[in-house]
Amino acid sequence: MEKLVIIGSGPSAYTAAIYAGRALLSPLLIAGNLLGGQVTMTADIENYPGFPQGIGGTQLMQLMLEQAERFGARVQMDEVDSVDFRRHPFILNASSGPIETQAVIIATGTTPRRLGVPGEQEFVGRGVSFCATCDGFFYRDKTVMVVGGGNAAVVEADYLTRFAGEVYLVHRREQLRAEPIMQQRVLANPKVKPIWNSVVTEVVGQDAVTGARLRNVRTDEETVQPVAGIFVYIGTDANTGFLQGQVKLDRGGYITADRHGRTSVPGVFAAGDVQDPLMHQVATAVGSGAAAGMEVERFLAELSVRSYEEIARESRPGPVEPGAPVG
Numbered sequence: 213m214e215k216l217v218i219i220g221s222g223p224s225a226y227t228a229a230i231y232a233g234r235a236l237l238s239p240l241l242i243a244g245n246l247l248g249g250q251v252t253m254t255a256d257i258e259n260y261p262g263f264p265q266g267i268g269g270t271q272l273m274q275l276m277l278e279q280a281e282r283f284g285a286r287v288q289m290d291e292v293d294s295v296d297f298r299r300h301p302f303i304l305n306a307s308s309g310p311i312e313t314q315a316v317i318i319a320t321g322t323t324p325r326r327l328g329v330p331g332e333q334e335f336v337g338r339g340v341s342f343c344a345t346c347d348g349f350f351y352r353d354k355t356v357m358v359v360g361g362g363n364a365a366v367v368e369a370d371y372l373t374r375f376a377g378e379v380y381l382v383h384r385r386e387q388l389r390a391e392p393i394m395q396q397r398v399l400a401n402p403k404v405k406p407i408w409n410s411v412v413t414e415v416v417g418q419d420a421v422t423g424a425r426l427r428n429v430r431t432d433e434e435t436v437q438p439v440a441g442i443f444v445y446i447g448t449d450a451n452t453g454f455l456q457g458q459v460k461l462d463r464g465g466y467i468t469a470d471r472h473g474r475t476s477v478p479g480v481f482a483a484g485d486v487q488d489p490l491m492h493q494v495a496t497a498v499g500s501g502a503a504a505g506m507e508v509e510r511f512l513a514e515l516s517v518r519s520y521e522e523i524a525r526e527s528r529p530g531p532v533e534p535g536a537p538v539g
């Protein structure tokens with residue numbers, strides 16, 4: 213039986229593992245299909261403290277992993293398909309078989325949202341992409357499109373200009389949502405051409421993408437913009453599908469947790485983007501990972517002197533809302 217299983221291998225999972233490892237809990241991480249998490253999908257991280265010149269996303273995650281392993285964390289390349297939190301010890305049904313554990317930290321992050329238009333699914337890997345770092349190289353001197361107006365969209369549009377001849381930035385409003393410094397940079401880039409007030413209604417192509425059908429939301433006018441690649445950055449959904457009915461989620465599907473990472477089930481903690489519908493950043497993910505890593509230690513110390521039933525009976529019914537004072 214495991215003392216602690218951390219589900220995920222992004223920055224919140226690695227940070228929780230560093231804290232739990234230093235508390236001699238020998239945490240087991242179930243990595244999921246994206247080792248290192250979403251940070252590995254971007255080239256450079258410029259806003260994570262300690263790296264004045266920025267740091268490569270994959271490099272940052274490799275450093276965090278080394279640090280976690282140094283304190284005894286173990287990584288299993290596996291996925292959790294379902295859980296049973298109605299009994300204790302908890303059961304996690306991983307692809308390779310069930311795992312029994314006394315405590316869990318859920319750090320499964322989010323998944324990029326799809327456009328949901330005809331042609332999108334058909335052309336994934338043949339012109340439709342959710343990862344500029346992974347696929348940008350294939351579009352040398354070509355014309356591509358980025359869909360979205362938040363931080364990820366503008367950063368990746370700027371990044372794609374390293375390869376592409378032209379980058380159309382399609383946004384459904386007339387103003388970007390991204391941080392001002394990022395907006396300034398992308399809009400000053402001569403290769404970036406914004407297309408405002410527009411949405412993609414169809415991905416057009418034969419063997420590969422040749423264009424995107426756009427609808428102007430103000431005029432309803434439809435046009436087909438010829439492009440070789442479409443990069444989609446229109447938001448994310450929490451990876452909580454495997455938790456249905458086991459732990460309290462908010463209406464958007466994010467885990468409801470307090471600032472210590474405590475969820476509605478004593479002994480089950482949450483960290484990172486999966487419990488934060490607003491701030492999807494490495495720095496905030498790391499902070500909540502540290503909190504959950506420390507809180508789980510407290511829970512396990514209590515479990516060594518009292519039964520789970522006793523702890524559960526005395527714990528408050530459900531977590532307080534995120535950000536509310538605790539204790």
Ligand SMILES: Cc1cc2nc3c(=O)[nH]c(=O)nc-3n(C[C@H](O)[C@H](O)[C@H](O)COP(=O)(O)OP(=O)(O)OC[C@H]3O[C@@H](n4cnc5c(N)ncnc54)[C@H](O)[C@@H]3O)c2cc1C
Nearest residue numbers: 220221222224244246249250292320321484485492493494
């Ligand atoms: C293109 C892009 C650019 C970005 N740029 C920046 C930036 O410049 N600065 C910044 O601060 N942030 C940036 N971010 C956001 C940042 O990457 C995230 O906020 C951060 O990675 C969240 O960390 P996390 O640990 O919560 O989850 P994630 O990094 O999303 O990791 C989730 C982990 O859970 C695993 N997982 C999921 N489901 C399961 C399952 N069922 N079983 C087992 N494992 C599972 C996955 O394999 C993954 O390892 C960017 C994101 C993207 C997509």
